[in-house]
Amino acid sequence: xxxxxxxxxxxxxxxxxxxxxxxxxxxxxxxxxxxxxxxxxxxxxxxxxxxxxxxxxxxxxxxxxxxxxxxxxxxxxxxxxxxxxxxxxxxxxxxxxxxxxxxxxxxxxxxxxxxxxxxxxxxxxxxxxxxxxxxxxxxxxxxxxxxxxxxxxxxxxxxxxxxxxxxxxxxxxxxxxxxxxxxxxxxxxxxxxxxxxxxxxxxxxxxxxxxxxxxxxxxxxxxxxxxxxxxxxxxxxxxxxxxxxxxxx
Numbered sequence: 406x407x408x409x410x411x412x413x414x415x416x417x418x419x420x421x422x423x424x425x426x427x428x429x430x431x432x433x434x435x436x437x438x439x440x441x442x443x444x445x446x447x448x449x450x451x452x453x454x455x456x457x458x459x460x461x462x463x464x465x466x467x468x469x470x471x472x473x474x475x476x477x478x479x480x481x482x483x484x485x486x487x488x489x490x491x492x493x494x495x496x497x498x499x500x501x502x503x504x505x506x507x508x509x510x511x512x513x514x515x516x517x518x519x520x521x522x523x524x525x526x527x528x529x530x531x532x533x534x535x536x537x538x539x540x541x542x543x544x545x546x547x548x549x550x551x552x553x554x555x556x557x558x559x560x561x562x563x564x565x566x567x568x569x570x571x572x573x574x575x576x577x578x579x580x581x582x583x584x585x586x587x588x589x590x591x592x593x594x595x596x597x598x599x600x601x602x603x604x605x606x607x608x609x610x611x612x613x614x615x616x617x618x619x620x621x622x623x624x625x626x627x628x629x630x631x632x633x634x635x636x637x638x639x640x641x642x643x644x645x646x647x648x649x650x651x652x653x654x
Contacts, residue, residue, distance in 0.1 A: 407508070418648075420644065433552065443484065444467050444471075444484075445466065445470070445485060445487050447459060447466070447488060448489070448493075450633070450635060450637075451463075451488060451492070451493065453634065454493060454525060454633055454634055454635060455496070455521075456525075458525065459550045459573060462492060462524050464550060465492070465516070465520055465521075465547060465551060466488065466492060468490070468543075468546075468547055468550070469484075470487060472546075473515050473543070475592065476543055476551075478514060478540060479491075484538055485547075489630075491499070491517055492521045493521075493633065494518075494532045494639050495517050495518030495521040496518075496523050496525040496634075496639075497517075497519075497598055497631035497632060497640060498602065498642065499522055499634070500618070500631055500632045500633075501528065501600045501642060502522065502575070503572070503573070504528055504634055505528045505529070506529055506573045507529075507530045507570045507572045508529050508530065508573045508575060509534050509573070509574045509592070510522070510532065510533045510572070510575050511534050511563045511575070511576045511579060511585075511588065511618065512534070512535065512536075512563070512580075513533035513535045513540070513544060515532055515540070515544075515545060516543075517577050518555070518575055518577050518602060519532075520533070520551070522575065522611065523553060523556040523631065524553065525634070527553075527555070529554045529555065530555045530556075531557075532557050532559050533548075533556070533557070533558045533559070534561055534566065535559075535560060535561075536561060536562045537556065538560065540580070541558055541560040543576060544558045545558045546614040563588040563589055564611050566592045567592065568591050568592060569592070569593065569595070570594055571591075571592045571593050571594060571597055572591065572594060572597050573597045573598055573600065574592060574593060574595060574598070574600070575587045575601075576589070576599070576600075576601045576602065577601075577602040578602070579601075581610060581613070581614075582603065582607075582610035582611065582613065582643055583595070583613050583614035583616075583617050585599070585601055586599065586617050586618055586621060586623070587617050587621070590618075590621040590645065590647060591648035592619075594645070594647065594649060595647055595648065596624075596646065597646075597647045597651045598646050598647070599643075600642050600643075601642055601643045602631070602640060602641075602642045603628070603641060603643050607641055607642075608641065611626050611628070614626070622647070622648040622649075623646065624648035625646045626642060626643060626644070626645045626646075628642070628644075629641065629642055629643075629644050633652060634652065
């Protein structure tokens with residue numbers, strides 16, 4: 406099993422001070438890797454969602470807009486909708502995660518949904534699981550910069566994780582549900598849950614995954630709305646509950 410990725414020491418030039426915006430609320434501009442990057446300002450709702458962690462959320466947004474784009478973890482066209490489509494949507498996963506849970510973010514990529522989830526829910530312990538070195542390195546740098554206790558990075562594939570041990574697994578844009586449940590359901594402890602962010606085809610994905618769900622002993626699988634702490638419905642997810650006494654493979 407591969408060791409946990411530890412964050413390298415970051416230079417002060419790669420860690421700017423708090424992301425600033427003008428008094429008009431317009432996005433700030435910063436030179437990054439010889440190109441001008443426009444960092445979108447946090448919407449008013451962000452303060453209500455992230456509370457006293459909003460400054461960390463802004464620093465994460467800066468990282469995504471700069472290093473995340475430069476390293477190919479996020480498309481440049483996503484910057485303008487960074488907060489709405491990525492940070493706030495992912496923070497809504499918190500509505501389906503029990504208190505004080507240990508959470509695995511499978512195929513974390515740029516840290517979505519794990520990083521926003523960890524910021525909005527300080528009671529959680531979140532492990533960002535990512536097999537690719539360049540992504541795991543980015544995540545380790547983010548974790549070091551945010552300095553939020555209880556969030557770590559593990560470079561591994563889902564299939565390499567311990568069986569029947571996880572309380573909660575979250576995932577976003579990793580794989581079709583049928584494949585995702587084959588990777589993750591054996592990792593869940595009895596009664597544990599998979600929260601897989603899905604879009605308009607969520608119901609059809611459950612139908613396609615039904616043979617795998619039954620074979621792996623899922624107790625239930627249903628589509629649920631993900632709701633922000635403000636009460637606004639942000640997106641949807643398929644929530645799968647692991648059954649008792651099910652096969653691990």
